[in-house]
Amino acid sequence: MPFQYVLANLLAQNEGAVGVLFLDDTGETVDFACSEFSPFQMRIVGAYVGIYLRQTERFLASSALGGARFLHVEKDNLHLYTMPLPDGYYLALVQRRPALTATARRTMEDACAQLQRELFARN
Numbered sequence: 651m652p653f654q655y656v657l658a659n660l661l662a663q664n665e666g667a668v669g670v671l672f673l674d675d676t677g678e679t680v681d682f683a684c685s686e687f688s689p690f691q692m693r694i695v696g697a698y699v700g701i702y703l704r705q706t707e708r709f710l711a712s713s714a715l716g717g718a719r720f721l722h723v724e725k726d727n728l729h730l731y732t733m734p735l736p737d738g739y740y741l742a743l744v745q746r747r748p749a750l751t752a753t754a755r756r757t758m759e760d761a762c763a764q765l766q767r768e769l770f771a772r773n
Contacts, residue, residue: 657683660761666746675738736770
């Protein structure tokens with residue numbers, strides 16, 4: 651299953667979703683799927699999500715609290731959700747308000763499992 655399908659499917663499964671990002675360990679956008687935002691806007695959102703991730707990781711590391719399993723940032727008009735993948739990669743979902751956080755989390759968990767099987771399976 652190509653990972654672009656996983657991104658597009660996650661976008662379609664969440665009402666109000668405007669984009670899905672596949673980010674590397676620096677927060678750089680590797681690939682994305684979007685419905686309303688332009689590719690440029692999605693890359694900008696990805697850069698900001700990367701900043702949130704790095705700040706959160708620094709805080710968690712300095713506090714010896716472990717790693718983040720689900721990060722939810724609520725902005726004025728958007729919800730940003732991220733989940734970690736192996737090798738420092740992240741999956742991010744961008745959704746307009748009002749958002750259904752439980753649905754976003756469940757569909758992201760499914761997408762992460764699919765991506766782990768397809769991209770990170772070790773032989």
